[in-house]
Amino acid sequence: MQIGLLGYGVVGAGVDHLAKELDGLDVRKVLCLNLADVTGGRGVTDIAEIVDDPEIDTVVEAMGGLHPAWEFASSALRAGKNYITANKALVAAYLPELLELAQANGAALRCTAAVGGGIPWLINLERCRRVDTVRRIWGVFNGTTNFILDAMHRQGADYAEALATAQKLGYAEADPSADIDGDDVRRKLVISVAAAFGALVREQDVPMFGIRTITARDVANFRALGKTCKLIASAEAGKTVSASVEPVLYSAGTPESAIPENFNLVSFESTNAGHQSYYGQGAGRYPTAYNMVQDCLDVRSGTRRFYTKDFVRAEVDNTNVFRHYYVRTNAEDAWLDSVAAAKGDGFAVTAAISQAKFHEWAAVQRQSDPTLFFAALQ
Ligand SMILES: NC(=O)c1ccc[n+]([C@@H]2O[C@H](COP(=O)([O-])OP(=O)(O)OC[C@H]3O[C@@H](n4cnc5c(N)ncnc54)[C@H](OP(=O)(O)O)[C@@H]3O)[C@@H](O)[C@H]2O)c1
Numbered sequence: 251m252q253i254g255l256l257g258y259g260v261v262g263a264g265v266d267h268l269a270k271e272l273d274g275l276d277v278r279k280v281l282c283l284n285l286a287d288v289t290g291g292r293g294v295t296d297i298a299e300i301v302d303d304p305e306i307d308t309v310v311e312a313m314g315g316l317h318p319a320w321e322f323a324s325s326a327l328r329a330g331k332n333y334i335t336a337n338k339a340l341v342a343a344y345l346p347e348l349l350e351l352a353q354a355n356g357a358a359l360r361c362t363a364a365v366g367g368g369i370p371w372l373i374n375l376e377r378c379r380r381v382d383t384v385r386r387i388w389g390v391f392n393g394t395t396n397f398i399l400d401a402m403h404r405q406g407a408d409y410a411e412a413l414a415t416a417q418k419l420g421y422a423e424a425d426p427s428a429d430i431d432g433d434d435v436r437r438k439l440v441i442s443v444a445a446a447f448g449a450l451v452r453e454q455d456v457p458m459f460g461i462r463t464i465t466a467r468d469v470a471n472f473r474a475l476g477k478t479c480k481l482i483a484s485a486e487a488g489k490t491v492s493a494s495v496e497p498v499l500y501s502a503g504t505p506e507s508a509i510p511e512n513f514n515l516v517s518f519e520s521t522n523a524g525h526q527s528y529y530g531q532g533a534g535r536y537p538t539a540y541n542m543v544q545d546c547l548d549v550r551s552g553t554r555r556f557y558t559k560d561f562v563r564a565e566v567d568n569t570n571v572f573r574h575y576y577v578r579t580n581a582e583d584a585w586l587d588s589v590a591a592a593k594g595d596g597f598a599v600t601a602a603i604s605q606a607k608f609h610e611w612a613a614v615q616r617q618s619d620p621t622l623f624f625a626a627l628q
Pocket residue numbers: 256257258259260261262281282283284311312313314315318336337338339363364367532533534535538
């Protein structure tokens with residue numbers, strides 16, 4: 251396999267390193283901004299040098315961002331080159347277009363590392379669907395937020411302190427918004443929904459609430475209720491697809507409640523196989539490069555399709571998902587009062603209410619109370 255590698259940062263350099271150890275994976279050219287980073291005179295600064303090179307059959311992208319990643323992906327696929335990427339932002343935003351280009355040009359499109367880093371998640375959804383029907387997917391898909399929540403629960407850290415530690419250890423970026431507000435998880439969910447159900451949902455249609463406003467006081471309240479808070483992405487397929495990203499409170503003894511540090515735990519339930527979970531490192535140079543190189547080997551042995559064969563566009567509908575919610579808000583609200591089943595010091599726990607209705611309410615309530623925090627009870 252003759253590879254054109256795009257990006258030579260944390261993941262790209264890892265792919266180069268792992269590919270060198272394997273026979274038959276030749277990283278022939280590397281698109282980068284600084285030629286001095288790349289050994290062997292393989293660095294190029296013009297994408298045309300890769301897309302127009304007839305010797306290169308596969309483009310591996312570890313650059314990130316939407317642009318120029320989308321333009322590079324579409325020109326590589328149009329040139330009939332296989333496209334392997336870790337770029338969840340790109341795949342979540344352009345999946346229908348990427349699929350169409352890959353199919354029209356007989357090229358493979360794979361992104362195993364984009365969800366779960368080094369965890370074999372998408373490929374096991376693919377294997378499941380060969381013989382079974384996936385009903386539900388859920389889990390901890392983001393190591394940064396898990397690290398913060400775990401530090402708050404286990405070490406009693408407050409939010410700012412836990413975030414600062416995550417940044418110091420390289421688990422959180424200087425601007426952590428994509429992780430803590432849930433965008434990163436939502437992108438992973440959109441890609442997982444495609445692989446699990448063959449359903450194409452739009453990122454902006456999936457309701458999302460992150461952990462930016464959680465406080466040490468909330469965590470103390472959760473402890474008193476015997477619960478641990480995790481940021482959870484979940485989706486279920488029936489007549490419609492339900493999907494959401496929100497904090498969820500798990501009871502002690504559940505696998506989710508015990509996920510430490512920056513680890514991930516992602517699970518699915520299917521008709522015949524039942525419940526399966528995958529635990530591991532959802533990020534990092536070598537875990538992520540590992541799954542990208544696995545994709546290269548799968549494509550080299552003939553894999554062409556994007557995890558599932560057929561896709562249908564689907565609307566997200568959470569109207570019939572019912573949950574109890576822990577809600578802390580300092581703004582009085584008549585609707586919240588009307589659905590509260592219990593009240594504690596500064597918080598309410600609702601009766602079981604429609605998730606769609608609740609997220610709609612929370613989006614409005616946040617405008618009068620930006621400190622609002624909520625979590626669903628599992
Ligand atoms: N890091 C992880 O653990 C992880 C896990 C799963 C998925 N991913 C995904 O993997 C991708 C790469 O992440 P990363 O952590 O490796 O990021 P990174 O360290 O910032 O590396 C990205 C590299 O791409 C280069 N680049 C950006 N735009 C370019 C352009 N137009 N032309 C040439 N080179 C360009 C950057 O150069 P400069 O540095 O000079 O700007 C940098 O070297 C992202 O899509 C990310 O979501 C990462």
